[in-house]
Amino acid sequence: MSTLEKIDKLDRRYIFLGLLVLSFLPVLMPMGLPVPIGPATTGSYEALDALNPGDIICMTFDYAGGSAAELYPQNVVILKHALKKDLRVVVVAFSVGGPEMGEMALEESGYKTAKAKGVDYVNLGFISGFETAMSSYAKDVHAIVSTDFFGTPLSQIPLMNEVRDIESFKYLAFTTSTSQDHYIRQFTGKSTKIVGCIQSLYFSVMQVYMGTGQLVGFLNGLRGSAEYEILTNELGVGAITMDQASITHLYGVGLLIIGNIAFFLKGRKSGGS
Amino acid sequence: MSVFARTHLPLIIFVVCTFWVFFEFFIPIPGGPAITSMLGKWVSAVSNFALLLGALNILRFHGRNIVQRRENEWLHGIIIIASMFTMFIAGLAFKPYFKLLYDNIYMGLNTALMCYVGFYFYSAMYRTFKVRSLEALITLFACISMLLSNAPISGAIWGPLPQIGIWIANVPGMGAWRGFIMSAALGMFAMAIRAALGLERAYLGGSE
Numbered sequence: 001m002s003t004l005e006k007i008d009k010l011d012r013r014y015i016f017l018g019l020l021v022l023s024f025l026p027v028l029m030p031m032g033l034p035v036p037i038g039p040a041t042t043g044s045y046e047a048l049d050a051l052n053p054g055d056i057i058c059m060t061f062d063y064a065g066g067s068a069a070e071l072y073p074q075n076v077v078i079l080k081h082a083l084k085k086d087l088r089v090v091v092v093a094f095s096v097g098g099p100e101m102g103e104m105a106l107e108e109s110g111y112k113t114a115k116a117k118g119v120d121y122v123n124l125g126f127i128s129g130f131e132t133a134m135s136s137y138a139k140d141v142h143a144i145v146s147t148d149f150f151g152t153p154l155s156q157i158p159l160m161n162e163v164r165d166i167e168s169f170k171y172l173a174f175t176t177s178t179s180q181d182h183y184i185r186q187f188t189g190k191s192t193k194i195v196g197c198i199q200s201l202y203f204s205v206m207q208v209y210m211g212t213g214q215l216v217g218f219l220n221g222l223r224g225s226a227e228y229e230i231l232t233n234e235l236g237v238g239a240i241t242m243d244q245a246s247i248t249h250l251y252g253v254g255l256l257i258i259g260n261i262a263f264f265l266k267g268r269k270s271g272g273s
Numbered sequence: 274m275s276v277f278a279r280t281h282l283p284l285i286i287f288v289v290c291t292f293w294v295f296f297e298f299f300i301p302i303p304g305g306p307a308i309t310s311m312l313g314k315w316v317s318a319v320s321n322f323a324l325l326l327g328a329l330n331i332l333r334f335h336g337r338n339i340v341q342r343r344e345n346e347w348l349h350g351i352i353i354i355a356s357m358f359t360m361f362i363a364g365l366a367f368k369p370y371f372k373l374l375y376d377n378i379y380m381g382l383n384t385a386l387m388c389y390v391g392f393y394f395y396s397a398m399y400r401t402f403k404v405r406s407l408e409a410l411i412t413l414f415a416c417i418s419m420l421l422s423n424a425p426i427s428g429a430i431w432g433p434l435p436q437i438g439i440w441i442a443n444v445p446g447m448g449a450w451r452g453f454i455m456s457a458a459l460g461m462f463a464m465a466i467r468a469a470l471g472l473e474r475a476y477l478g479g480s481e
Binding site: 010012015016019033034035036038064065066067068069096100103104127128129130132133135136139140143144181200203204205207208211220221223226242245246247249250251252253255256257258259260263264 | 306426429
């Protein structure tokens with residue numbers, strides 16, 4: 001087998017090994033590369049930063065462990081920012097795995113230790129019915145939810161006395177590992193400022209909704225959370241993993257280029273012989 | 274079950290609900306929002322039954338594999354059913370244990386599975402993404418630009434480098450997505466009208 005063929009048919013285990021090594025390298029030797037902050041993150045940050053102490057915000061948690069690596073740090077940093085601003089938070093989930101993620105984020109952000117449950121924050125748990133549930137939630141929260149995640153009736157939760165519909169929230173950050181269209185359809189067009197927390201995969205789609213003004217901003221995967229962490233000066237997982245992101249993205253670009261050069265040269269060689 | 278109960282009744286319920294929600298949105302009807310809100314609650318309740326149905330399906334499918342001792346499957350069946358009941362019982366009666374299991378086992382396994390897929394993405398980049406046409410070359414260029422725009426290091430390599438990917442996302446990407454979103458919305462609207470007129474009956478369990 002010629003060298004070209006060897007390169008073209010490189011065993012995938014070497015590719016895996018390369019990725020593994022390059023993922024660990026920046027952890028052992030941090031490079032501290034600068035992270036430029038984009039308008040989508042700035043928009044998200046400024047919308048929350050403009051709120052007054054005591055304002056109520058809502059966060060949806062529509063993902064589970066598989067997407068947590070990208071989405072969870074975004075939720076944590078937004079909640080940390082909200083805590084700094086002394087905002088009250090309503091957590092809700094339209095996916096089964098969401099309420100637990102919400103609980104974890106409330107705990108890690110410091111809400112659970114610094115604030116009073118039911119007064120400053122509440123986890124409404126999972127509401128089934130996805131887009132229909134979102135529609136009902138936007139129109140009348142009390143019509144679709146009767147208790148919080150722990151079974152406490154909403155009438156006994158002081159925070160919920162001030163929440164009627166989506167316009168009770170000054171700011172709503174939806175977090176999803178799937179399509180965002182449902183949130184755009186049901187939550188935008190009201191006075192509430194809407195922010196999306198998404199995986200990088202959906203970057204282009206979110207640009208559309210930011211272009212139309214339906215979103216004030218969005219957090220683009222781990223990069224988005226790193227940018228937000230820098231803005232809030234609350235460095236966390238996002239900022240720590242940016243060196244890793246740089247190296248592994250370059251590795252991907254390298255693989256694409258080498259793979260195609262080998263493919264091109266092999267084609268020319270076999271065409272010429 | 275009679276044809277009326279099997280086909281006509283669900284169709285009548287569907288058509289009445291669809292038209293009610295549609296017209297109530299545009300025309301103010303006294304007491305209308307309360308009825309629409311109640312319909313929303315019903316959808317939520319029905320979705321809960323769907324979850325129960327899913328759980329019963331898991332029991333039926335894997336239970337059969339276990340009873341029949343199907344090779345390479347019965348052991349997985351035991352693990353799945355045992356895991357399901359463990360989480361179910363812990364969630365109902367032992368919340369702290371549920372949290373312990375969720376945070377330390379479910380989260381870890383789920384994340385590991387996703388990371389595993391990530392490795393195959395890299396393998397696919399190298400082994401299958403080959404430029405065989407002009408379209409593939411354009412896709413490759415867009416892909417590299419997007420990767421570089423998302424990597425903080427690219428700005429350090431060459432200042433304007435990240436802007437190429439951002440321009441691709443903001444101009445051709447956004448244009449393509451807008452077209453896609455609008456055509457999908459029109460398609461959904463047409464589909465909804467067909468369903469509301471009783472022309473689309475696949476959800477009744479057949480194409481008739």
